[in-house]
Amino acid sequence: MSLRFAFLAFLTTGAKHGYELKSExxxxxxGLWDVNAGxxxxxxxxxxxxxxxTNERIAQDDRPDKKIYTLxxxxxxxxxxxxxxxxxxxxxxxxxxLVKVFVLLQLKSPACLEVIRLQRNHFMASLRxxxxxxxxxxxxxxxxxxxxxxxxxxxxLEWLDNVEASVATLFNP
Amino acid sequence: MSLRFAFLAFLTTGAKHGYELKSExxxxxxGLWDVNAGxxxxxxxxxxxxxxxTNERIAQDDRPDKKIYTLxxxxxxxxxxxxxxxxxxxxxxxxxxLVKVFVLLQLKSPACLEVIRLQRNHFMASLRxxxxxxxxxxxxxxxxxxxxxxxxxxxxLEWLDNVEASVATLFNP
DNA sequence: ACAGCCATGTAACTTGTTACATGATTTT
DNA sequence: AAAATCATGTAACAAGTTACATGGCTGT
Numbered sequence: 001m002s003l004r005f006a007f008l009a010f011l012t013t014g015a016k017h018g019y020e021l022k023s024e025x026x027x028x029x030x031g032l033w034d035v036n037a038g039x040x041x042x043x044x045x046x047x048x049x050x051x052x053x054t055n056e057r058i059a060q061d062d063r064p065d066k067k068i069y070t071l072x073x074x075x076x077x078x079x080x081x082x083x084x085x086x087x088x089x090x091x092x093x094x095x096x097x098l099v100k101v102f103v104l105l106q107l108k109s110p111a112c113l114e115v116i117r118l119q120r121n122h123f124m125a126s127l128r129x130x131x132x133x134x135x136x137x138x139x140x141x142x143x144x145x146x147x148x149x150x151x152x153x154x155x156x157l158e159w160l161d162n163v164e165a166s167v168a169t170l171f172n173p
Numbered sequence: 174m175s176l177r178f179a180f181l182a183f184l185t186t187g188a189k190h191g192y193e194l195k196s197e198x199x200x201x202x203x204g205l206w207d208v209n210a211g212x213x214x215x216x217x218x219x220x221x222x223x224x225x226x227t228n229e230r231i232a233q234d235d236r237p238d239k240k241i242y243t244l245x246x247x248x249x250x251x252x253x254x255x256x257x258x259x260x261x262x263x264x265x266x267x268x269x270x271l272v273k274v275f276v277l278l279q280l281k282s283p284a285c286l287e288v289i290r291l292q293r294n295h296f297m298a299s300l301r302x303x304x305x306x307x308x309x310x311x312x313x314x315x316x317x318x319x320x321x322x323x324x325x326x327x328x329x330l331e332w333l334d335n336v337e338a339s340v341a342t343l344f345n346p
Numbered sequence: 347a348c349a350g351c352c353a354t355g356t357a358a359c360t361t362g363t364t365a366c367a368t369g370a371t372t373t374t
Numbered sequence: 375a376a377a378a379t380c381a382t383g384t385a386a387c388a389a390g391t392t393a394c395a396t397g398g399c400t401g402t
Contacts, residue, residue: 001361002272009276019381028279033267036364041383046361066381083284086295087269094206096260098321099175103182105314106201111256122259140339141278148271148332155328159321166313174389192353209392214355219389239353 003035003043008052008071008079017066018044032145044069052078097156101163108171113164120160127153176208176216181225181244181252190231190239191217205318217242225251270329274336281344286337293333300326 007021016024022040026033047053052075055067071079097119104112127150134146180194189197195213199206220226225248228240244252270292277285300323307319 002267002269003362005269006272006276009273009280009282013280017381018383019379022381024279028275036362037381038365038383039363042362045383082273083288084291086292087273088295089269094175096175096178096262098318099179100182100255100260102201102314102317103179105317106197107182107186109182115256118257119259122261140342141275144275144278144332144336144339145271147335151328151332152325155324159317159324162320163317166317169313176390190353191355192351195353209390210353211355211393212391215389215391218355 004047005082007043007047008075011069011071012079015068015070017068105170112167116160116164120157123153123157177220178255180216181248184242184244185252188241188243190241278343285340289333289337293330296326296330
């Protein structure tokens, strides 16, 4: 869905063709998110199916044809709706780490502490990496990407500390 | 994939049938993650397709037949592999909030600050909710669920503060 | 009588993602 | 001569998810 919303937003500044949208997206998320070329066109055709965009084919002498996409009224409404609503999905983390740790706690698995240690080491390495990247980046927009990664990893590390502190109690009630 | 891994782990303590796996999972994640009944069986049949489990049909006089699932050797290897590797996906956040904020910053959209404000209000409300839930929960395992939500939301709130602080600079370079 | 639990499954749809295919132009 | 960029797309699969269907037993 993220790519779809990004395209919707990019199209508010004017009609664009697929390759342009890809470039715009990749310039913004360079390194963090490389989009496969094919995905651009599957995403756009699904947006068209949902009547969010229409396209017009433009012939070019020196280049392959391009297809200019324009937001429909529905598309404009969809952008407006997106901007007017907060994103909800973030506050109930249903991710693999929660499942892993929880299942192991439930099973009182002896592997539990080792798994925590392993994950913590991984996080610490990522943290060092992103901190380094942030420091060596001049672009303040780019720094915000790394910032987010850093803050999230720190939250997860803190959580692992809490989990570890609870293991003894949970295993010997 | 999370459900699949949970089932793999649950099956290490013995053969089980689908409904049992569903109950075990829902007991653990009650309120946070309600699994649709159908998903149990699609997940199990895909696991069977991938040779991670085999099943045996058991007739019961008083109840419908049940199918007992057992881990294969491949399945056991898969669990072991899962436990021995840290989860990687968490350290590059490619989520909708990042996309939303970034696209708006890129477009220098006047909606930007309003979107941040909206999202912050939403996070604050969630934070109050989860804090309340954590306080009124006796089960320490259950508290860890809310703990995770709380820590993640706090990290995202902090990030929004950083973003807001950068908006002025980014809009007037 | 009816709700709810036990127990299973299928069909269908969505999104994410990749491999593959085409072909011209520009840069090294 | 080769590599990168411009530009488009299709086919296919995996995974998440839901609606629907079946049917018996148990508790109120």
